[in-house]
Amino acid sequence: MNLEDPVIAVIGAGAVGGYYGARLIQHGHRVHLLTPSDCESIRRTGMQIHSRDGDFSLSANQINVYGDPRAMPKADLVVVTLKTTANDRLAELVGPVVKEDSIILTLQNGLGNEELLQGLFGEGRVVGGMAFVCINRTASGEIWHTDHGMIRLGEPRGGPSERARKIARHFSDSGVPCDVLDDLTRGRWDKLIWNVPFNGLGAALDMTTDQLIASNEGLSLVRRICEEVIAACRPLNVRFDLNVIEEKIRHTQTMGAYKTSMQIDRQMGRRMEIEAIIGRPLRVARMNSVEMPSISMLHSMLSLLD
Amino acid sequence: MNLEDPVIAVIGAGAVGGYYGARLIQHGHRVHLLTPSDCESIRRTGMQIHSRDGDFSLSANQINVYGDPRAMPKADLVVVTLKTTANDRLAELVGPVVKEDSIILTLQNGLGNEELLQGLFGEGRVVGGMAFVCINRTASGEIWHTDHGMIRLGEPRGGPSERARKIARHFSDSGVPCDVLDDLTRGRWDKLIWNVPFNGLGAALDMTTDQLIASNEGLSLVRRICEEVIAACRPLNVRFDLNVIEEKIRHTQTMGAYKTSMQIDRQMGRRMEIEAIIGRPLRVARMNSVEMPSISMLHSMLSLLD
Numbered sequence: 307m308n309l310e311d312p313v314i315a316v317i318g319a320g321a322v323g324g325y326y327g328a329r330l331i332q333h334g335h336r337v338h339l340l341t342p343s344d345c346e347s348i349r350r351t352g353m354q355i356h357s358r359d360g361d362f363s364l365s366a367n368q369i370n371v372y373g374d375p376r377a378m379p380k381a382d383l384v385v386v387t388l389k390t391t392a393n394d395r396l397a398e399l400v401g402p403v404v405k406e407d408s409i410i411l412t413l414q415n416g417l418g419n420e421e422l423l424q425g426l427f428g429e430g431r432v433v434g435g436m437a438f439v440c441i442n443r444t445a446s447g448e449i450w451h452t453d454h455g456m457i458r459l460g461e462p463r464g465g466p467s468e469r470a471r472k473i474a475r476h477f478s479d480s481g482v483p484c485d486v487l488d489d490l491t492r493g494r495w496d497k498l499i500w501n502v503p504f505n506g507l508g509a510a511l512d513m514t515t516d517q518l519i520a521s522n523e524g525l526s527l528v529r530r531i532c533e534e535v536i537a538a539c540r541p542l543n544v545r546f547d548l549n550v551i552e553e554k555i556r557h558t559q560t561m562g563a564y565k566t567s568m569q570i571d572r573q574m575g576r577r578m579e580i581e582a583i584i585g586r587p588l589r590v591a592r593m594n595s596v597e598m599p600s601i602s603m604l605h606s607m608l609s610l611l612d
Numbered sequence: 613m614n615l616e617d618p619v620i621a622v623i624g625a626g627a628v629g630g631y632y633g634a635r636l637i638q639h640g641h642r643v644h645l646l647t648p649s650d651c652e653s654i655r656r657t658g659m660q661i662h663s664r665d666g667d668f669s670l671s672a673n674q675i676n677v678y679g680d681p682r683a684m685p686k687a688d689l690v691v692v693t694l695k696t697t698a699n700d701r702l703a704e705l706v707g708p709v710v711k712e713d714s715i716i717l718t719l720q721n722g723l724g725n726e727e728l729l730q731g732l733f734g735e736g737r738v739v740g741g742m743a744f745v746c747i748n749r750t751a752s753g754e755i756w757h758t759d760h761g762m763i764r765l766g767e768p769r770g771g772p773s774e775r776a777r778k779i780a781r782h783f784s785d786s787g788v789p790c791d792v793l794d795d796l797t798r799g800r801w802d803k804l805i806w807n808v809p810f811n812g813l814g815a816a817l818d819m820t821t822d823q824l825i826a827s828n829e830g831l832s833l834v835r836r837i838c839e840e841v842i843a844a845c846r847p848l849n850v851r852f853d854l855n856v857i858e859e860k861i862r863h864t865q866t867m868g869a870y871k872t873s874m875q876i877d878r879q880m881g882r883r884m885e886i887e888a889i890i891g892r893p894l895r896v897a898r899m900n901s902v903e904m905p906s907i908s909m910l911h912s913m914l915s916l917l918d
Contacts, residue, residue: 511816511917523915530912599905606836606906609829611817 309472312382315403316340317375321443321567322413323387325451326482328355328364333480338370338378340399345373347446357451359481380405383473386412387437390419390582397426404431409469411459413437415501415567416582417494417590420462433470434490435459436497440564453561460487495539499546500554501566501583503531506604509568509578510611516563519555527600528555534598538591572611580608615778618688621709622646623681627749627873628719629693631757632788634661634670639786644676644684646705651679653752663757665787686711689779692718693743696725696888703732710737715775717765719743721807721873722888723800723896726768739776740796741765742803746870759867766793801845805852806860807872807889809837812910815874815884816917822869825861833906834861840904844897878917886914 312335316327319339331337341348352366372378381403388399393414400410404427411433412419420434440453457477461467466486477484487493504515507527511518518524532551539546558564571578584605591598618641622633625645637643647654658671678684687709694705699720706716710733717739718725726740746759763783767773772792783790793799810821813833817824824830838857845852864870877884890911897904 507913507916511913512818513917518916521916523912523918527912527916600909600912603906603909606829606833607813607817610813610824610827610833611819612829 308382309409309469311336312476313379314338314383314385314476315378315381316385316387317400317403318386318388318392319344319371320387320389321441321449322437322439323385324353324443324447325355325357325439325441325449326385326387326413326437326457326477328353328362328449329480329482330476331364331368332362335476335480338372338381338403340372340375340378340403342373344446345371351447353447353449355449355451357455358453359451359455375399375402378403381408383476384408384410386410386414386419386423388414389577390414390416390579391577393419393422393582396422400426409433409473411435411473413457413459414582415579416498416584417586418582420490424462432462433459433467433473434462434494436493438497440561442565442570452564454557455482457482457484458487458493459484460490460493462490465489489544491542492539492544495535495542495544495587496546496550498583498587499532499535499550500558502535502587502601502604503528504558505566505568505579505583506531506601506608508566509572510604510607512569512572514563514565514569515558515561519558525555531600531604534591534601535587538587538594538596538598541594541596542590568608578608578612580605580612584608614688615715615775617642618782619685620644620689620691620782621684621687622691622693623706623709624692624694624698625650625677626693626695627747627755628743628745629691630659630749630753631661631663631745631747631755632691632693632719632743632763632783634659634668634755635786635788636782637670637674638668641782641786644678644687644709646678646681646684646709648679650752651677657753659753659755661755661757663761664759665757665761681705681708684709687714689782690714690716692716692720692725692729694720695883696720696722696885697883699725699728699888702728706732715739715779717741717779719763719765720888721811721885722804722890723892724888726796730768738768739765739773739779740768740800742799744803746867748871748876758870760863761788763788763790764793764799765790766796766799768796771795795850797848798845798850801841801848801850801893802852802856804889804893805838805841805856806864808841808893808907808910809834810864811872811874811885811889812837812907812914814872815878816910816913818875818878820869820871820875821864821867825864831861836906837910840897840907841893844893844900844902844904847900847902848896874914884914884918886911886918890914 316323319341353364438456474484625647780790
């Protein structure tokens with residue numbers, strides 16, 4: 307396992323994976339990007355990153371980009387940024403770059419991704435993480451990073467590990483603030499407190515984040531959904547103060563007229579990450595006999611839209 | 613009170629009021645239409661009705677149309693087809709045509725309209741009713757009647773009255789099937805069983821009625837909402853068999869890609885009839901300690917959109 311100067315594969319280099327991959331390349335890492343849809347275009351014209359932390363470009367010859375994972379080298383660190391709607395293809399897309407001692411970091415949305423990867427590649431291979439970043443891909447190789455940017459990662463079980471710290475350092479040294487979490491489960495639910503209301507309502511109502519918090523009706527609905535998420539993780543011994551809700555709303559205020567990924571997917575007629583972001587939290591709640599009436603309704607409405 | 617050959621005022625001759633008004637004119641009734649927005653246009657070019665029961669036109673000189681109710685004659689029968697979002701203007705818009713013995717028939721959506729009119733004009737003056745009609749107004753004086761068409765009316769208290777039967781006959785004789793209900797409250801809730809899911813979801817998700825029932829996800833969501841409406845009226849001694857839900861769905865199948873009025877209002881950026889169709893039923897349910905979790909969520913989402 308070489309985590310000092312790892313060969314890094316980014317599986318699913320769309321907006322989030324493309325941005326982090328580009329930052330790692332910019333800072334001299336050995337990175338290989340998998341993006342079937344954008345591969346040809348990036349090979350011709352490279353990547354343009356419009357970032358609130360400074361714009362930069364990568365020319366085509368700086369980037370190792372692939373349309374087929376079987377053409378990629380094995381990687382020490384495999385960063386999975388696929389949409390969870392492609393999780394039925396994890397074996398096929400991630401498998402070819404995994405070797406005996408690869409570490410797999412999933413930065414995917416919602417719940418259940420570590421478990422799927424552990425099932426496919428072994429329990430000890432997987433580190434979980436989350437991207438807190440406002441990012442859109444407007445064309446092949448063209449990414450707009452408009453707010454935030456931090457990654458938080460952690461072990462699926464137990465506290466901070468040495469390997470998690472090493473991975474985090476590569477991101478931090480590449481202009482991407484990166485924390486190691488004491489408790490990944492808590493981290494996942496912390497992100498869901500934002501993701502469920504803003505992705506869910508944004509997609510269902512076709513509204514941007516600023517529109518969702520512009521009225522008292524919107525704020526009280528967002529708060530009600532956040533409260534249901536907070537109630538759902540209590541049986542998991544994950545406790546949040548209700549103050550966290552106002553903090554999330556404050557963080558949303560700086561984002562402007564941000565379209566969540568789920569809203570964009572709806573507008574583009576693409577499949578939305580309903581299951582990972584809403585369906586699985588709902589199932590966890592049900593298993594623990596916690597009611598989430600508003601989120602259950604939101605889930606049904608989104609499933610209908612999908 | 614002249615209900616044999618009444619002078620009829622239609623207050624709010626948009627799609628529904630325009631269509632019924634036109635049918636009454638077509639069959640020789642003395643009708644006066646109030647429609648501030650379309651008045652000038654109808655005075656120039658008349659009305660064109662594209663109806664599944666046969667197209668017809670009315671020339672400008674066949675129609676008494678007004679932009680200001682104070683210019684209208686007093687009426688024996690006042691048919692109120694205003695959007696409920698204009699209910700704060702009932703006194704101003706209806707008052708000028710009401711005389712000592714006028715009967716007021718409200719064909720407005722949702723709950724609470726009879727009570728408002730009774731409060732303004734006296735308890736004995738008001739008959740309630742519902743329009744079961746798929747109708748859209750595409751331009752001033754241009755109305756498309758695409759499915760159904762029936763009116764059901766009844767006394768706010770008590771069974772069928774002679775005056776209700778007389779009013780119904782004028783519609784029936786004018787090509788508009790019209791029943792007199794034994795129980796208006798039951799009729800109102802019967803209509804809500806359709807209106808809450810189809811107007812509510814149609815507007816919230818911006819989907820047509822056929823899209824709402826095209827998938828199992830949609831059907832089960834529609835059914836869940838219908839069940840909540842049915843549960844809400846049980847404390848009012850209004851009982852529906854659950855079969856009524858499948859009947860509503862069957863009636864919806866003939867409508868094609870129908871946009872409910874609330875979906876159209878959303879698309880046009882106009883105020884939606886959220887309070888009459890969803891807010892008031894929700895309040896009735898709460899007063900009777902009945903939970904409507906899905907409808908409560910739908911109400912919050914629609915209020916946010918509005």
